[in-house]
Amino acid sequence: MTKQEFFVDMTCEGCSGAVTRVLTKLGVxxxxxxxxxxxxxxxxxxxxxxxxxxxxxxxxxxxxxxK
Known part of the structure; x- marks a missing residue:
């Protein structure tokens, strides 16, 4: 498996929560x-x-x- 690095303009826990939701659905x-x-x-x-x-x-x- 490859580890990739992304910049995401997150400013709070709500932002990281949104990232968590979409990536969990993707199953990665x-x-x-x-x-x-x-x-x-x-x-x-x-x-x-x-x-x-x-x-x-x-x-x-x-x-x-x-990465």
């Missing part, structure tokens, strides 16, 4: 680093799928790269 393993606004996702899914899923939160999202 992930870690959220709220202070640094980063999400680390461990998955074999395509990066575009992960990016589109994170965008469903309504937050600004950028793909940083493999």
């Amino acid at each position: 393993t992930f870690d959220i680093d709220l202070p640094n606004k980063k999400v680390f996702i461990e998955s074999d899914k395509d990066t575009d799928v992960l990016l589109e899923t994170l965008k469903k939160t309504g937050k600004a999202v950028n793909y940083i790269g493999p």
Whole structure:
């Protein structure tokens, strides 16, 4: 499995909760680093799928790269 790093513009627990909801539905393993606004996702899914899923939160999202 590949670990990917994303920037997600999260400012509070509610924001990280939204990220948790969409990623749990996708069925991937992930870690959220709220202070640094980063999400680390461990998955074999395509990066575009992960990016589109994170965008469903309504937050600004950028793909940083493999971790």
